[in-house]
Amino acid sequence: MIEIDGSYGEGGGQVLRTSLSLAAITGKAIRIQKIRAGRQKPGLAAQHLTAVRAAAAICQAEMRGDALGSTMLEFVPGSPVQAGEYTFDVSDAREGGSAGALTLVLQTVLLPLALAAGDSLVTLRGGTQVPFSPPFSYIEKVYLPIVSRMGLQASVKLNAWGWYPQGGGEVELRLVGDRTLTGIDLLERGALRQVRGVAVVTQLPSHIPDRMAHRAENILHEANLKANITPLRERGIAPGAGIVLIAEYQNSLAGFSAVGRQGLPAEKVAQLACEELLDFHEKVAPVDVHLADQLLLPAALASSASQYRVAEISTHLTTNAWVIQQFGLAEITINESEKIVAIAPNLMSNLS
Numbered sequence: 001m002i003e004i005d006g007s008y009g010e011g012g013g014q015v016l017r018t019s020l021s022l023a024a025i026t027g028k029a030i031r032i033q034k035i036r037a038g039r040q041k042p043g044l045a046a047q048h049l050t051a052v053r054a055a056a057a058i059c060q061a062e063m064r065g066d067a068l069g070s071t072m073l074e075f076v077p078g079s080p081v082q083a084g085e086y087t088f089d090v091s092d093a094r095e096g097g098s099a100g101a102l103t104l105v106l107q108t109v110l111l112p113l114a115l116a117a118g119d120s121l122v123t124l125r126g127g128t129q130v131p132f133s134p135p136f137s138y139i140e141k142v143y144l145p146i147v148s149r150m151g152l153q154a155s156v157k158l159n160a161w162g163w164y165p166q167g168g169g170e171v172e173l174r175l176v177g178d179r180t181l182t183g184i185d186l187l188e189r190g191a192l193r194q195v196r197g198v199a200v201v202t203q204l205p206s207h208i209p210d211r212m213a214h215r216a217e218n219i220l221h222e223a224n225l226k227a228n229i230t231p232l233r234e235r236g237i238a239p240g241a242g243i244v245l246i247a248e249y250q251n252s253l254a255g256f257s258a259v260g261r262q263g264l265p266a267e268k269v270a271q272l273a274c275e276e277l278l279d280f281h282e283k284v285a286p287v288d289v290h291l292a293d294q295l296l297l298p299a300a301l302a303s304s305a306s307q308y309r310v311a312e313i314s315t316h317l318t319t320n321a322w323v324i325q326q327f328g329l330a331e332i333t334i335n336e337s338e339k340i341v342a343i344a345p346n347l348m349s350n351l352s
Protein backbone atom coordinates (compact mmCIF):
# COMPACT_ATOMS: atom_id res chain seq x y z
CA MET A 1 0.00 0.00 0.00
CA ILE A 2 1.38 3.42 -0.96
CA GLU A 3 1.29 5.82 1.99
CA ILE A 4 0.66 9.46 1.12
CA ASP A 5 1.04 12.31 3.58
CA GLY A 6 -1.84 14.64 2.71
CA SER A 7 -0.25 17.49 4.64
CA TYR A 8 2.82 17.58 2.38
CA GLY A 9 3.60 20.97 0.78
CA GLU A 10 0.40 22.68 -0.30
CA GLY A 11 -1.56 20.19 1.81
CA GLY A 12 -4.72 20.70 -0.29
CA GLY A 13 -7.17 18.72 -2.36
CA GLN A 14 -4.79 18.13 -5.23
CA VAL A 15 -2.63 15.72 -3.22
CA LEU A 16 -5.75 13.60 -2.86
CA ARG A 17 -6.95 13.88 -6.47
CA THR A 18 -3.58 13.09 -8.04
CA SER A 19 -3.23 10.11 -5.71
CA LEU A 20 -6.70 8.87 -6.70
CA SER A 21 -5.98 9.15 -10.43
CA LEU A 22 -2.71 7.29 -10.03
CA ALA A 23 -4.17 4.61 -7.79
CA ALA A 24 -6.87 3.95 -10.42
CA ILE A 25 -4.35 3.90 -13.28
CA THR A 26 -1.73 1.73 -11.59
CA GLY A 27 -4.17 -0.47 -9.65
CA LYS A 28 -2.12 0.22 -6.52
CA ALA A 29 -3.77 0.58 -3.12
CA ILE A 30 -3.20 3.87 -1.29
CA ARG A 31 -3.64 5.26 2.19
CA ILE A 32 -3.74 9.04 2.56
CA GLN A 33 -3.50 10.56 6.01
CA LYS A 34 -3.88 14.19 7.13
CA ILE A 35 -6.04 15.00 4.11
CA ARG A 36 -6.09 18.76 3.39
CA ALA A 37 -4.23 19.47 6.61
CA GLY A 38 -3.06 22.74 5.08
CA ARG A 39 -6.62 24.07 4.79
CA GLN A 40 -8.75 25.95 7.30
CA LYS A 41 -11.30 23.14 7.33
CA PRO A 42 -9.26 19.97 6.79
CA GLY A 43 -10.63 16.65 5.57
CA LEU A 44 -12.84 15.70 2.66
CA ALA A 45 -15.25 18.43 1.50
CA ALA A 46 -18.04 17.69 -1.00
CA GLN A 47 -15.85 18.16 -4.10
CA HIS A 48 -13.15 15.87 -2.71
CA LEU A 49 -15.60 13.20 -1.61
CA THR A 50 -17.17 13.29 -5.09
CA ALA A 51 -13.71 12.86 -6.63
CA VAL A 52 -13.10 9.90 -4.26
CA ARG A 53 -16.40 8.28 -5.26
CA ALA A 54 -15.79 8.96 -8.94
CA ALA A 55 -12.34 7.38 -8.84
CA ALA A 56 -13.78 4.42 -6.92
CA ALA A 57 -16.61 3.96 -9.43
CA ILE A 58 -14.28 3.65 -12.41
CA CYS A 59 -12.03 1.00 -10.83
CA GLN A 60 -14.43 -0.60 -8.37
CA ALA A 61 -12.33 0.40 -5.39
CA GLU A 62 -12.98 -0.63 -1.83
CA MET A 63 -12.62 2.21 0.63
CA ARG A 64 -12.32 3.19 4.24
CA GLY A 65 -12.71 6.78 5.39
CA ASP A 66 -14.85 7.92 2.44
CA ALA A 67 -16.98 10.38 4.40
CA LEU A 68 -17.32 14.14 4.64
CA GLY A 69 -14.70 15.63 6.95
CA SER A 70 -12.59 12.46 6.96
CA THR A 71 -8.83 13.12 7.13
CA MET A 72 -7.88 9.54 6.22
CA LEU A 73 -8.73 7.49 3.15
CA GLU A 74 -7.82 3.96 2.17
CA PHE A 75 -8.49 3.22 -1.46
CA VAL A 76 -8.00 -0.26 -2.90
CA PRO A 77 -8.74 -0.59 -6.64
CA GLY A 78 -10.77 -3.73 -7.42
CA SER A 79 -10.38 -3.83 -11.21
CA PRO A 80 -8.65 -2.09 -14.10
CA VAL A 81 -10.35 1.19 -15.01
CA GLN A 82 -13.66 0.53 -16.79
CA ALA A 83 -14.59 2.92 -19.58
CA GLY A 84 -18.30 3.64 -19.89
CA GLU A 85 -21.07 6.06 -18.94
CA TYR A 86 -20.89 7.75 -15.57
CA THR A 87 -22.60 10.60 -13.73
CA PHE A 88 -20.94 12.37 -10.82
CA ASP A 89 -22.83 15.07 -8.92
CA VAL A 90 -20.98 17.09 -6.28
CA SER A 91 -24.25 17.97 -4.54
CA ASP A 92 -24.85 14.26 -3.76
CA ALA A 93 -21.94 14.44 -1.33
CA ARG A 94 -23.55 16.91 1.04
CA GLU A 95 -27.12 17.39 2.19
CA GLY A 96 -28.28 20.79 1.01
CA GLY A 97 -26.03 20.67 -2.06
CA SER A 98 -22.63 22.09 -2.85
CA ALA A 99 -20.90 24.22 -5.46
CA GLY A 100 -17.70 22.16 -5.30
CA ALA A 101 -15.83 22.42 -8.59
CA LEU A 102 -16.93 19.77 -11.09
CA THR A 103 -13.83 20.58 -13.15
CA LEU A 104 -11.61 19.09 -10.45
CA VAL A 105 -13.71 15.91 -10.39
CA LEU A 106 -13.39 15.84 -14.18
CA GLN A 107 -9.60 16.04 -13.96
CA THR A 108 -9.54 13.16 -11.46
CA VAL A 109 -11.14 10.66 -13.86
CA LEU A 110 -9.99 12.13 -17.20
CA LEU A 111 -6.62 10.41 -17.58
CA PRO A 112 -7.63 7.06 -16.05
CA LEU A 113 -10.54 6.84 -18.51
CA ALA A 114 -8.48 8.05 -21.46
CA LEU A 115 -5.94 5.27 -20.90
CA ALA A 116 -8.62 2.60 -20.35
CA ALA A 117 -9.97 0.40 -23.14
CA GLY A 118 -13.16 1.86 -24.66
CA ASP A 119 -14.82 5.24 -24.94
CA SER A 120 -16.50 7.09 -22.08
CA LEU A 121 -19.22 9.65 -21.53
CA VAL A 122 -19.12 11.37 -18.16
CA THR A 123 -21.78 13.78 -16.93
CA LEU A 124 -20.57 16.03 -14.13
CA ARG A 125 -22.69 18.30 -11.95
CA GLY A 126 -21.55 20.98 -9.51
CA GLY A 127 -19.76 24.31 -9.79
CA THR A 128 -18.29 25.35 -13.13
CA GLN A 129 -16.88 28.72 -11.99
CA VAL A 130 -15.51 28.31 -8.49
CA PRO A 131 -12.71 30.47 -7.08
CA PHE A 132 -9.36 28.66 -6.70
CA SER A 133 -10.26 25.97 -9.25
CA PRO A 134 -10.20 25.82 -13.05
CA PRO A 135 -13.28 27.43 -14.60
CA PHE A 136 -15.03 25.41 -17.31
CA SER A 137 -13.64 27.59 -20.09
CA TYR A 138 -10.11 27.00 -18.83
CA ILE A 139 -10.62 23.25 -19.15
CA GLU A 140 -12.18 23.67 -22.60
CA LYS A 141 -9.82 26.25 -24.07
CA VAL A 142 -6.49 25.69 -22.32
CA TYR A 143 -6.12 22.38 -20.51
CA LEU A 144 -7.79 20.01 -23.00
CA PRO A 145 -6.26 21.56 -26.14
CA ILE A 146 -2.76 21.33 -24.63
CA VAL A 147 -3.23 17.77 -23.35
CA SER A 148 -4.72 16.87 -26.76
CA ARG A 149 -1.34 17.69 -28.27
CA MET A 150 -0.04 14.84 -26.12
CA GLY A 151 -2.57 12.41 -27.60
CA LEU A 152 -5.71 12.85 -25.50
CA GLN A 153 -8.98 12.85 -27.45
CA ALA A 154 -11.68 14.51 -25.40
CA SER A 155 -14.39 17.11 -25.74
CA VAL A 156 -16.57 18.92 -23.25
CA LYS A 157 -20.03 20.43 -23.53
CA LEU A 158 -21.43 22.88 -21.02
CA ASN A 159 -25.14 22.40 -20.31
CA ALA A 160 -25.43 24.83 -17.38
CA TRP A 161 -23.14 27.21 -15.51
CA GLY A 162 -22.77 26.75 -11.75
CA TRP A 163 -21.46 29.27 -9.21
CA TYR A 164 -20.79 29.37 -5.50
CA PRO A 165 -22.78 28.69 -3.32
CA GLN A 166 -25.62 26.96 -5.19
CA GLY A 167 -23.70 25.08 -7.90
CA GLY A 168 -26.08 23.44 -10.34
CA GLY A 169 -23.69 23.47 -13.31
CA GLU A 170 -23.53 20.56 -15.72
CA VAL A 171 -20.83 19.42 -18.13
CA GLU A 172 -20.59 16.41 -20.43
CA LEU A 173 -17.17 14.96 -21.07
CA ARG A 174 -16.67 12.64 -24.06
CA LEU A 175 -13.48 10.64 -24.16
CA VAL A 176 -11.88 8.32 -26.64
CA GLY A 177 -10.20 5.49 -24.74
CA ASP A 178 -7.05 3.45 -25.25
CA ARG A 179 -4.92 6.52 -25.77
CA THR A 180 -1.15 6.52 -25.61
CA LEU A 181 0.22 9.86 -24.51
CA THR A 182 3.43 11.37 -25.80
CA GLY A 183 5.53 13.99 -24.07
CA ILE A 184 5.26 17.71 -24.70
CA ASP A 185 7.91 20.33 -25.35
CA LEU A 186 6.79 23.82 -24.42
CA LEU A 187 9.76 26.08 -23.91
CA GLU A 188 8.91 28.97 -26.22
CA ARG A 189 5.45 30.46 -26.54
CA GLY A 190 5.98 32.54 -29.69
CA ALA A 191 4.12 35.76 -30.42
CA LEU A 192 0.71 36.55 -28.97
CA ARG A 193 -1.92 36.04 -31.65
CA GLN A 194 -4.87 37.38 -29.69
CA VAL A 195 -6.75 37.32 -26.41
CA ARG A 196 -10.20 35.82 -26.54
CA GLY A 197 -12.65 35.43 -23.75
CA VAL A 198 -16.14 35.32 -22.34
CA ALA A 199 -17.78 37.61 -19.81
CA VAL A 200 -20.70 35.60 -18.55
CA VAL A 201 -23.64 35.98 -16.18
CA THR A 202 -26.60 33.85 -15.23
CA GLN A 203 -29.75 35.38 -13.79
CA LEU A 204 -28.29 38.88 -13.88
CA PRO A 205 -28.97 41.81 -16.24
CA SER A 206 -27.14 42.03 -19.56
CA HIS A 207 -25.35 45.28 -18.69
CA ILE A 208 -23.08 43.26 -16.35
CA PRO A 209 -21.44 41.01 -18.98
CA ASP A 210 -21.37 44.00 -21.34
CA ARG A 211 -19.48 46.08 -18.78
CA MET A 212 -17.06 43.25 -17.94
CA ALA A 213 -16.31 42.62 -21.63
CA HIS A 214 -15.97 46.31 -22.44
CA ARG A 215 -13.63 47.02 -19.52
CA ALA A 216 -11.46 43.98 -20.29
CA GLU A 217 -11.15 44.94 -23.96
CA ASN A 218 -10.23 48.50 -23.00
CA ILE A 219 -7.53 47.44 -20.57
CA LEU A 220 -6.05 44.98 -23.06
CA HIS A 221 -6.22 47.40 -25.99
CA GLU A 222 -4.45 50.04 -23.86
CA ALA A 223 -1.67 47.49 -23.44
CA ASN A 224 -1.61 47.06 -27.25
CA LEU A 225 -3.04 43.53 -27.16
CA LYS A 226 -5.57 42.32 -29.67
CA ALA A 227 -8.62 41.27 -27.65
CA ASN A 228 -12.10 40.02 -28.37
CA ILE A 229 -14.30 39.34 -25.33
CA THR A 230 -17.84 38.04 -25.83
CA PRO A 231 -20.53 39.07 -23.35
CA LEU A 232 -22.93 36.20 -22.56
CA ARG A 233 -26.16 35.77 -20.62
CA GLU A 234 -26.58 32.08 -19.94
CA ARG A 235 -28.64 29.47 -18.11
CA GLY A 236 -27.97 28.62 -14.48
CA ILE A 237 -29.98 27.95 -11.33
CA ALA A 238 -28.73 31.04 -9.48
CA PRO A 239 -27.14 34.44 -10.14
CA GLY A 240 -23.45 34.50 -10.96
CA ALA A 241 -20.89 36.49 -12.94
CA GLY A 242 -17.37 35.91 -14.12
CA ILE A 243 -14.82 36.38 -16.84
CA VAL A 244 -12.31 34.04 -18.47
CA LEU A 245 -9.55 35.31 -20.77
CA ILE A 246 -7.50 33.03 -23.00
CA ALA A 247 -4.17 34.29 -24.31
CA GLU A 248 -3.44 32.50 -27.58
CA TYR A 249 0.26 32.44 -28.37
CA GLN A 250 1.81 30.90 -31.46
CA ASN A 251 2.84 27.76 -29.50
CA SER A 252 0.83 27.95 -26.33
CA LEU A 253 -2.39 28.84 -24.52
CA ALA A 254 -2.82 30.41 -21.11
CA GLY A 255 -5.95 31.24 -19.11
CA PHE A 256 -6.89 33.91 -16.58
CA SER A 257 -10.16 34.35 -14.77
CA ALA A 258 -12.09 36.11 -12.04
CA VAL A 259 -15.43 35.41 -10.41
CA GLY A 260 -17.80 38.17 -9.38
CA ARG A 261 -19.41 38.56 -5.99
CA GLN A 262 -21.84 40.95 -4.41
CA GLY A 263 -20.28 44.36 -3.95
CA LEU A 264 -17.58 43.81 -6.58
CA PRO A 265 -18.28 46.00 -9.62
CA ALA A 266 -18.29 44.30 -13.03
CA GLU A 267 -15.35 46.48 -14.11
CA LYS A 268 -13.29 45.29 -11.15
CA VAL A 269 -13.91 41.62 -12.02
CA ALA A 270 -12.62 42.33 -15.53
CA GLN A 271 -9.62 44.21 -14.16
CA LEU A 272 -8.59 41.33 -11.87
CA ALA A 273 -8.42 38.85 -14.76
CA CYS A 274 -6.65 41.38 -17.01
CA GLU A 275 -4.01 42.10 -14.36
CA GLU A 276 -3.18 38.39 -14.15
CA LEU A 277 -2.97 38.17 -17.92
CA LEU A 278 -0.76 41.26 -18.27
CA ASP A 279 1.52 40.02 -15.52
CA PHE A 280 1.92 36.71 -17.38
CA HIS A 281 2.41 38.43 -20.72
CA GLU A 282 5.33 40.46 -19.34
CA LYS A 283 7.18 37.23 -18.64
CA VAL A 284 8.36 34.94 -21.41
CA ALA A 285 7.00 31.58 -20.26
CA PRO A 286 4.45 29.63 -22.32
CA VAL A 287 2.85 27.86 -19.34
CA ASP A 288 0.73 29.72 -16.77
CA VAL A 289 0.92 28.98 -13.07
CA HIS A 290 -2.12 26.67 -13.11
CA LEU A 291 -1.31 24.65 -16.21
CA ALA A 292 2.16 24.23 -14.70
CA ASP A 293 0.87 21.89 -12.00
CA GLN A 294 -1.90 20.33 -14.13
CA LEU A 295 0.46 19.23 -16.91
CA LEU A 296 2.59 17.11 -14.59
CA LEU A 297 0.20 14.17 -14.50
CA PRO A 298 -0.26 13.67 -18.28
CA ALA A 299 3.49 14.22 -18.72
CA ALA A 300 4.31 11.56 -16.13
CA LEU A 301 2.01 9.09 -17.91
CA ALA A 302 3.45 9.75 -21.36
CA SER A 303 5.70 7.39 -23.30
CA SER A 304 8.36 10.06 -23.83
CA ALA A 305 9.92 12.93 -21.89
CA SER A 306 8.43 16.41 -21.50
CA GLN A 307 9.81 19.79 -20.66
CA TYR A 308 8.11 23.14 -20.23
CA ARG A 309 8.90 26.61 -19.02
CA VAL A 310 6.56 28.02 -16.38
CA ALA A 311 5.74 31.58 -15.40
CA GLU A 312 5.92 30.73 -11.73
CA ILE A 313 6.93 27.83 -9.51
CA SER A 314 4.02 27.37 -7.12
CA THR A 315 3.68 25.03 -4.16
CA HIS A 316 0.92 23.31 -6.16
CA LEU A 317 3.60 22.45 -8.74
CA THR A 318 6.20 21.21 -6.27
CA THR A 319 3.60 19.31 -4.24
CA ASN A 320 2.10 17.59 -7.27
CA ALA A 321 5.58 16.61 -8.43
CA TRP A 322 6.18 15.03 -5.02
CA VAL A 323 2.89 13.09 -5.13
CA ILE A 324 3.66 11.67 -8.58
CA GLN A 325 7.13 10.63 -7.45
CA GLN A 326 5.58 8.66 -4.56
CA PHE A 327 4.22 6.32 -7.26
CA GLY A 328 7.63 5.95 -8.90
CA LEU A 329 6.15 6.91 -12.27
CA ALA A 330 8.54 9.65 -13.33
CA GLU A 331 11.60 11.65 -12.43
CA ILE A 332 10.59 15.28 -12.19
CA THR A 333 13.16 18.06 -12.06
CA ILE A 334 12.29 21.68 -11.49
CA ASN A 335 15.01 24.12 -12.48
CA GLU A 336 14.29 27.13 -10.26
CA SER A 337 16.45 29.66 -12.07
CA GLU A 338 15.34 28.75 -15.62
CA LYS A 339 11.83 27.90 -14.44
CA ILE A 340 11.92 24.74 -16.53
CA VAL A 341 10.06 21.61 -15.48
CA ALA A 342 11.43 18.35 -16.92
CA ILE A 343 9.56 15.07 -16.66
CA ALA A 344 11.21 11.77 -17.50
CA PRO A 345 8.60 9.01 -17.27
CA ASN A 346 9.86 5.80 -15.78
CA LEU A 347 8.73 3.47 -18.55
CA MET A 348 9.64 0.42 -16.51
CA SER A 349 6.99 1.22 -13.91
CA ASN A 350 4.14 -1.24 -14.32
CA LEU A 351 0.91 0.48 -15.27
CA SER A 352 -1.97 -1.95 -14.95
Ligand SMILES: Nc1ncnc2c1ncn2[C@@H]1O[C@H](COP(=O)(O)OP(=O)(O)OP(=O)(O)O)[C@@H](O)[C@H]1O
Nearest residue numbers: 012013014015036039132133134135138257290293
Ligand atom coordinates in the same frame (compact mmCIF):
# COMPACT_ATOMS: atom_id res chain seq x y z
N1 LIG B 1 -7.99 30.30 -11.85
C1 LIG B 1 -7.60 29.06 -12.10
N2 LIG B 1 -7.50 28.61 -13.37
C2 LIG B 1 -7.10 27.36 -13.64
N3 LIG B 1 -6.78 26.47 -12.69
C3 LIG B 1 -6.86 26.85 -11.41
C4 LIG B 1 -7.27 28.16 -11.04
N4 LIG B 1 -7.23 28.27 -9.68
C5 LIG B 1 -6.82 27.06 -9.23
N5 LIG B 1 -6.59 26.21 -10.25
C6 LIG B 1 -6.13 24.80 -10.16
O1 LIG B 1 -7.01 24.10 -9.31
C7 LIG B 1 -6.28 23.13 -8.54
C8 LIG B 1 -6.57 23.40 -7.07
O2 LIG B 1 -5.88 22.50 -6.25
P1 LIG B 1 -6.03 22.53 -4.64
O3 LIG B 1 -5.07 21.55 -4.05
O4 LIG B 1 -5.93 23.93 -4.16
O5 LIG B 1 -7.39 21.89 -4.54
P2 LIG B 1 -8.81 22.12 -3.94
O6 LIG B 1 -9.47 20.81 -3.90
O7 LIG B 1 -9.49 23.26 -4.59
O8 LIG B 1 -8.41 22.40 -2.59
P3 LIG B 1 -8.50 23.01 -1.30
O9 LIG B 1 -9.91 23.33 -0.92
O10 LIG B 1 -7.91 21.93 -0.56
O11 LIG B 1 -7.67 24.24 -1.51
C9 LIG B 1 -4.84 23.27 -8.97
O12 LIG B 1 -4.55 22.37 -10.01
C10 LIG B 1 -4.77 24.69 -9.53
O13 LIG B 1 -3.77 24.88 -10.51
